[in-house]
Amino acid sequence: MSLPALLQETFSPEEVQFIVENQKIKIFPRITTNKRRNLSDSNNEGNDDMSRWKMLTMDGRALETMIVMKSTEVTLWLALLLKQQSKCNIIIPEWLTVRGLELMLQYEKRNVDRFSALPWDWLVVSEILFKQAADDFNDPIHELRNRIQDLKEIRQMKVLQGLKYLNESHLQLDNLGILEINELRPFIVTVMDKLRLIHASGQPDEEESDEYGEGNADDVGMGTMLNSDTNMSSSSVPPNGTML
Amino acid sequence: MDVDIEDILAELNTDSTAVDQSGNPFSDINNNNNASTLYNESSSYPETNLKTNATSTSIPSPQQDYNNLIILWRNERCAPELLPYPHNLMTRMLSRIQEQMERLEIISMDFLGQQHSTTTTDTTGNNPVNNNNMLPLLCMEAELERIKFVIRSFIRCRLSKIDKFSLYLRQINEENESISPLQDFLSKDEMIYYESHSEILLKLFNDTILKHLPPNMQAINDNTGTVPMIDEPDWNKFVFIKVIGPQNKIFNTDPILIKGDNGKWYYEVIIPELQERVELIIDSIYVMRYKVIKDLLMEGKVTLI
Amino acid sequence: MGYYDIDDMLTEGSEIPCKFLHDIPGLGYLENNPGKPIKANAKLMLPYWLAHILAVVDSGSIDDNSENRMDDERSVPFIEMSTPESFSQKVTNAIKTDPVSLDLHSINPHFYELALKWCGLYSDKNLSEIVSHLLIQRAQEINNFAFSTAIQNKNINSIGSITSSNNINDNKNSNDNSNSNNNNNTHLLASSSFLMTLDELEKQVYKKSHESYKDSKRWMYQNK
Numbered sequence: 001m002s003l004p005a006l007l008q009e010t011f012s013p014e015e016v017q018f019i020v021e022n023q024k025i026k027i028f029p030r031i032t033t034n035k036r037r038n039l040s041d042s043n044n045e046g047n048d049d050m051s052r053w054k055m056l057t058m059d060g061r062a063l064e065t066m067i068v069m070k071s072t073e074v075t076l077w078l079a080l081l082l083k084q085q086s087k088c089n090i091i092i093p094e095w096l097t098v099r100g101l102e103l104m105l106q107y108e109k110r111n112v113d114r115f116s117a118l119p120w121d122w123l124v125v126s127e128i129l130f131k132q133a134a135d136d137f138n139d140p141i142h143e144l145r146n147r148i149q150d151l152k153e154i155r156q157m158k159v160l161q162g163l164k165y166l167n168e169s170h171l172q173l174d175n176l177g178i179l180e181i182n183e184l185r186p187f188i189v190t191v192m193d194k195l196r197l198i199h200a201s202g203q204p205d206e207e208e209s210d211e212y213g214e215g216n217a218d219d220v221g222m223g224t225m226l227n228s229d230t231n232m233s234s235s236s237v238p239p240n241g242t243m244l
Numbered sequence: 245m246d247v248d249i250e251d252i253l254a255e256l257n258t259d260s261t262a263v264d265q266s267g268n269p270f271s272d273i274n275n276n277n278n279a280s281t282l283y284n285e286s287s288s289y290p291e292t293n294l295k296t297n298a299t300s301t302s303i304p305s306p307q308q309d310y311n312n313l314i315i316l317w318r319n320e321r322c323a324p325e326l327l328p329y330p331h332n333l334m335t336r337m338l339s340r341i342q343e344q345m346e347r348l349e350i351i352s353m354d355f356l357g358q359q360h361s362t363t364t365t366d367t368t369g370n371n372p373v374n375n376n377n378m379l380p381l382l383c384m385e386a387e388l389e390r391i392k393f394v395i396r397s398f399i400r401c402r403l404s405k406i407d408k409f410s411l412y413l414r415q416i417n418e419e420n421e422s423i424s425p426l427q428d429f430l431s432k433d434e435m436i437y438y439e440s441h442s443e444i445l446l447k448l449f450n451d452t453i454l455k456h457l458p459p460n461m462q463a464i465n466d467n468t469g470t471v472p473m474i475d476e477p478d479w480n481k482f483v484f485i486k487v488i489g490p491q492n493k494i495f496n497t498d499p500i501l502i503k504g505d506n507g508k509w510y511y512e513v514i515i516p517e518l519q520e521r522v523e524l525i526i527d528s529i530y531v532m533r534y535k536v537i538k539d540l541l542m543e544g545k546v547t548l549i
Numbered sequence: 550m551g552y553y554d555i556d557d558m559l560t561e562g563s564e565i566p567c568k569f570l571h572d573i574p575g576l577g578y579l580e581n582n583p584g585k586p587i588k589a590n591a592k593l594m595l596p597y598w599l600a601h602i603l604a605v606v607d608s609g610s611i612d613d614n615s616e617n618r619m620d621d622e623r624s625v626p627f628i629e630m631s632t633p634e635s636f637s638q639k640v641t642n643a644i645k646t647d648p649v650s651l652d653l654h655s656i657n658p659h660f661y662e663l664a665l666k667w668c669g670l671y672s673d674k675n676l677s678e679i680v681s682h683l684l685i686q687r688a689q690e691i692n693n694f695a696f697s698t699a700i701q702n703k704n705i706n707s708i709g710s711i712t713s714s715n716n717i718n719d720n721k722n723s724n725d726n727s728n729s730n731n732n733n734n735t736h737l738l739a740s741s742s743f744l745m746t747l748d749e750l751e752k753q754v755y756k757k758s759h760e761s762y763k764d765s766k767r768w769m770y771q772n773k
Contacts, residue, residue, distance in 0.1 A: 003404035010761060011321065013768030018393070022314060031376060053380045054347060056340055057310040057387055063380070081386055087379065127769060160696070163689050168681070169518055171531040173484075181484055181529070181549065183765040187695070187758035188531055191688045192482045194661060194750060195681055196533070200517060201668035202677025473552040 010185040016178055017128065020121040021077035022057070026091040029066035029082070076125070080132050090133045095119060096126055098139045101147040108154045113162075115155060115175035123152065123179045159184065166191055168199035306340055309333055310391065315547050317398040322484065322548035323541075324534055325477035326405040326413070329431045337395065344388055351381050399434075406434060410442040411464065411474045479535040480517070485546045487511065489526045498545075501526075511540060556749055560662035561598035563635070567628045568592050595628070597663065601670060603627040635660060636667060641679055648686040652746040660748040687747075691755045694743060699762030 006012070011019075033053075053060040058075050066072060071091060074082070082088040094100055095118065107116040119125070126148050134141055159180065165171070166188065173181065304312070312333060320327050355378065406413070417426045430438055446464065454462045465473045487510075490498040495509045502523075503509055510523040513536050524530060524537070529549065540546040551557070569591045577585030579593055587593075595603070607624045634640070635657040643651055653660050661680065668677040747755060 002400045002407065006760065006764070007321075007401075008404065009757060013765050015397070017768070018390070019314065019318070022311075031379075053383065054344070055384065055387055056306045056344060056391060058307055063383070077386070077390065078383060081383060082379075085379065085382070156696070160689070160693060163692055164685060166685050166688060169515060169520055170522055170533070173529045173531065176529060178549065179765060183761045184758075185484060186761045187688075187692055187754060189482045190754050190757055191684065192531060193478070195684060196480060196482070196517075197665055198661070198668065198677050198681050198684065201665045202672065202674040203517075204672045204674075471552045475551045475553075 011182050013179065013182070016182050017124055020124040020128075020178065021075065021080070023076050023121060023125075024073045025076045025079050025093070025125075026071050026073050027079045027082065027088040028069050028071055028091060029088045030068060031066060031087050032068045033064055033066040076128070080128070083133055083136075090129065090136045092129065092133075092137055093119075093125070095122070096129065096137075096144065098143050098147065101144065101151065105147060105150055105154070108151060108158075113158070115158065116151075117175050118151070118177065120178050123148070123177050155180065163188075166195065168192065168195040303336070304333075309336055309340075313337060313391075313394055313398070315544075317394050317401075319541065319548045320398060320401050320405075324479065324481040324483070326402060326409060326429070328429050329402070329434065331431065334395075334431065337391070341388065341391060341395075344384065348381065348384055348388065351384075355381070402430075402434060403437065406430070406438045407441060409475070409477065410438065410445055412476045413438065414442050415465065415474055479538075480533045482531050483534045483537070484549050485524075485530050485532055485537055485541075486549045487524045487526050487528050487530070487540075487546050489545060491544055495526070511545065513537060513540070556659060556662060559749075560659035560666065562596050563633065563657060563659060563663050564594040565597050565600045565633050566592065566631045567595045567600050567604070568631065569628050570625050571627060573627070597666065600628060600630050601666070604630045633663070633667070635663060636676055641676070644679055644683050648683045649690050650746075651683075651687075653683075653687070653748045653751065654746050658749050661750045687751060688754060690743075691747065691751055692758055695755050695759040696762050699759055699766055 007015075053063040055063065058078070062072050062074055063078075079088060079090050083090055095104070104116040104118055107114075126144070129136070130141055130145060137144065155176075159176075171188070171192075176184075313330075316327070316330055316333070413426060426435065426438070449464060450462075454464070489495060489509065490501065495501055495503070500511060501509050502512055504523065504525075508525050510525040513522050513524055513532075514520070515522065515533060515536055522530075522532070522536075524532075524540070524546070537546050541548065569587055569589055572586050572589050574586040575584075576587040577583060579587060580591060604626050606626055640656060657663055661684065664676065664680045667673065668680070744752070744755065
């Protein structure tokens with residue numbers, strides 16, 4: 001099929017990474033692009049044109065006005081690309097330091113039923129930067145890694161604990177990261193969908209018809225044949241009802 | 245895997261100019277909300293509501309369009325139903341891709357020419373300079389690949405839903421001949437794809453089984469049984485949402501946004517099946533039944549994550 | 550779900566204890582009495598797809614003497630269903646005492662699906678609550694398993710193949726490594742015996758979450 005079954009269920013971690021890479025991050029450029037524009041008066045024009053950045057997903061001006069060691073903000077994927085070319089250093093975000101992570105860890109330990117306010121992309125950003133920008137960290141990477149691992153585990157424990165609150169109504173999951181959400185999605189959705197159906201099946205029929213008849217005219221398509229399961233189990237089987 | 249996305253992308257590319265010239269063919273339909281299908285209220289969803297600061301006349305910037313495309317892509321991937329095709333946004337997006345591809349071609353041609361002339365004079369000294377000059381090209385190429393990836397994945401996802409709901413789409417289309425929402429709902433190429441796909445599918449059903457059955461059992465959707473034979477989206481499927489709020493971020497201009505006692509702003513939704521009210525607080529993340537948040541989704545006030 | 554859903558069809562094959570409320574000519578073969586009628590009050594196991602219709606359908610059209618029907622406190626359907634073994638007191642008690650170690654698969658491989666149908670038929674709120682509770686309890690356990698088997702490395706893949714067996718690579722992998730680690734094997738054994746107790750829905754839950762965790766894990770590793 002045009003979309004693999006697994007991707008119909010949730011995003012792949014690579015896709016999550018892709019989403020996260022659209023976020024902005026601060027860098028120290030190691031090149032100056034600004035200067036060339038000034039020089040271009042004396043240079044030939046073709047050269048200038050060629051070095052212009054015409055970007056479609058971000059403001060190209062940030063790239064055209066880079067000055068060595070003067071911090072600027074670009075999207076993460078571009079920062080990584082420049083980094084690969086040794087054209088910049090990435091400014092490690094405040095939270096991704098031993099001190100920052102330690103604060104989060106303390107919060108996680110103090111609050112048994114809450115998640116600390118780590119950025120939504122914390123797990124992805126930290127993994128990417130550990131791998132691709134290791135030399136831009138001031139703190140020793142292994143210390144950071146350990147803390148990330150600790151955070152991951154303590155939060156995972158909370159998630160596993162929290163799953164006893166699965167229900168047929170809804171959940172609120174504040175401060176859970178995108179990768180955490182993404183890996184939990186198939187489980188949560190499958191179980192909650194089934195709980196929803198089980199709950200509905202135990203309701204008296206009037207309520208059931210009420211719930212589906214409730215909609216207004218917009219709901220035509222929905223109302224008529226909503227959910228096969230509940231229809232199926234309703235006792236109003238027509239006299240000639242044949243299943244197969 | 246018979247669908248070559250490359251082809252579809254190419255076709256969409258060539259098509260885009262045609263749609264451009266005719267202005268916005270769907271603008272009247274978009275404003276028309278007397279719809280009787282689930283889709284219609286949403287026709288304006290991708291175009292008008294996701295626009296950020298722009299006034300109604302100005303064209304959204306490439307960045308805005310890209311950010312909106314990412315939102316639409318994630319919505320499409322998470323939603324149980326097929327969402328409306330963002331005609332205007334995609335037209336702009338595809339023509340920009342086209343332009344960019346041409347631009348990149350010119351630039352790299354220039355480089356080749358330059359390299360030829362420089363290599364003869366000075367091989368060593370020119371390398372770093374060349375490298376720096378190449379940098380914009382490198383970045384622009386990488387960016388283009390990223391945009392193409394999103395569009396491909398977006399279209400793949402839509403095609404898989406068109407496959408899955410082929411008969412269902414056919415059914416609602418037939419039920420609402422007068423409005424024919426499908427035109428609005430699918431891109432031109434998706435429409436062509438959908439039509440031939442559902443035709444092939446029906447032919448297969450007919451040739452292999454149905455024509456060998458007694459005439460009264462040949463219906464593709466025999467409703468005398470209790471289970472509909474045509475699968476429709478699971479409207480109450482649980483989805484993960486993030487509450488965004490009004491696009492302009494000025495909370496008190498949104499009539500349905502409520503300020504709680506604790507100073508937090510929220511939307512109030514009702515789960516009819518449970519007769520339960522839920523407060524959806526701005527910036528929070530919920531797992532919620534799709535149908536309950538569908539209207540907010542169409543208005544861009546929540547996104548699927 | 551839906552018309553063509555195989556699990557749904559298999560669920561409907563579950564047998565339900567039924568009692569005939571009429572003498573019906575020619576049906577004696579159902580109780581090994583070919584040629585004879587089946588008697589009222591005869592008890593038989595019938596598949597759900599048949600039973601739930603016969604239990605609802607008005608048999609008045611057969612009785613034919615429509616005048617008397619008002620006296621007959623309305624019409625009587627062909628059969629009466631009684632609670633299947635899967636939802637008997639014995640089972641619901643077991644669910645209440647220890648939902649997690651229950652061998653649900655041996656009770657009914659399509660336990661939840663049948664419960665859905667049964668609850669819907671009788672609007673049985675009580676049973677639906679018991680079943681919800683059961684699913685929530687067991688889901689946690691399943692999730693723990695899916696998670697812990699995904700974060701242990703390598704040949705754990707083979708657990709997935711017990712339920713899915715759709716991945717040739719996985720199988721190969723597990724064969725290669727099967728003797729390499731005894732600890733892992735005992736763990737495998739323990740978890741596989743747990744997996745054998747899952748009903749079909751639960752297996753799906755396991756499989757989906759296991760794959761998802763494994764995928765994240767893979768990404769984390771490749772990033773290192």
